[in-house]
Amino acid sequence: MPHDNAPTLALRDMKVAYGHIVAVKGIDLTLDRGELVCLIGANGAGKTTTLSAIAGTLRAQSGDIVYEGERINTVPAHHRVRHGIALVPEGRGIFTRLTVEENLRMGAYIRRDRQTVEEELERIYERLPRIKERLSQVAGTLSGGEQQMVAIARALLSRPRLLLLDEPSMGLAPLVVEKIFEVVQGVAATGVTVLLVEQNAHLALSFAQRGYVMESGRITLTGTGEELLRDPQVKRAYLGEVA
Template identity: 55%
Template sequence: MNPLLSVSQLSVAYGGIQAVRDLSLEVAPGEMVCLIGANGAGKTTTLKAISGLIAPHSGSVHFDGQPLTRLPAHQVARRGLALVPEGRGVFPRMSVAENLMMGAYSRRDRAAIARDLDQVHTLLPRLTERRTQLAGLLSGGEQQMLALGRAMMARPRLLLLDEPSMGLAPLMVRAVFDIIRQIAAGGVAVLLIEQNAHLALKTCARGYVLENGVITLSGNAADLAANPAVRQAYLGE
């Protein structure tokens, strides 16, 4: 099977500092893949380069066989990639309902948008209860759910998730990851960045380990979780 996302030899520099070096990874259609590493390893930079928010110094990004490398972020999103950013990035002065519709801003298929909105409310009933509430007044977990719902309104084929568990209570982390698994079960591929390596490797089928901007290990999640170096560095064992 050809990969849905193919990143090859990607390098990104900030002011002379090499944040990511010669990074290559793949995500197959419908696959869940994680990218784990310490703070500052280059994980968020990688997602920003894939999604068009920053321009790589070199390398390439292909989605469904088509090049994305020099496209602006809004065109990348229209190809079928949706980014749920670190910190959730909801619009705090807009209602829950308005935030969800922002996810469909580039779509014109009103009947399909209405169907997708119904599906989001089925998947995330808490948002239905709060649809008239300002997003800024939601709890952190509810904002994460809203960010996921907004991304799904773009009808993505690939969901890019940046630290979805950050700042959430354990009970809410479980709820959010249950939702992510349901989204993936619906056929949406997932590339997950998550500092909780145990949770990431438990959730995903495959993973990559990023250290100082370089991929140092890759493989199926169970093998990575059993790797002594990964256990010591990221699993606290």
């Protein structure tokens, strides 16, 4: 059961390794309930590895992953989904041979409240009308932006309290990216805690309440989105600006 005063997520000195290669080198990170927080950094910094460890698809070598006050290091990934953790992976991870509707309903496979699921599907269709137009279409034939919307909608149907998003804007046109970020911001406004990994640092920091900067497996900077947008180091390394 959630502890009332506990943050949604706390990583404490978490390390993750691939064999002898340590990809995440002892990081601390906290997300309070309902926060939209971004994690930025260069390719290979350890961002995706961090999300995978939180979701349970990779095992943390040491340290603590504390979710709603409970240490979950040894909890299997499928049980983390049942406890309200949903990951939208890099590359979307949709079922390309299933229809859009079948993909969406896969997000609700752990639920038994069928009437509420139908109501939530209708709300998703209102927010993302392009999805409704393509319910019978095979998901692999959708555009990249449409696939990303399906992936996010599928995750939302698991009723997450913590939503992990890995590079949702990758390879998408600016107008589509804007729509996706509007959806993400709307999700956070409903009280869902969101941890966003994003290469577009300016966009992520503009939307996020707080941010963490990751370099070579370590957290090197943290602050509000506005503070990091003004930070000379961030400007130089991630925003293409001369500080």
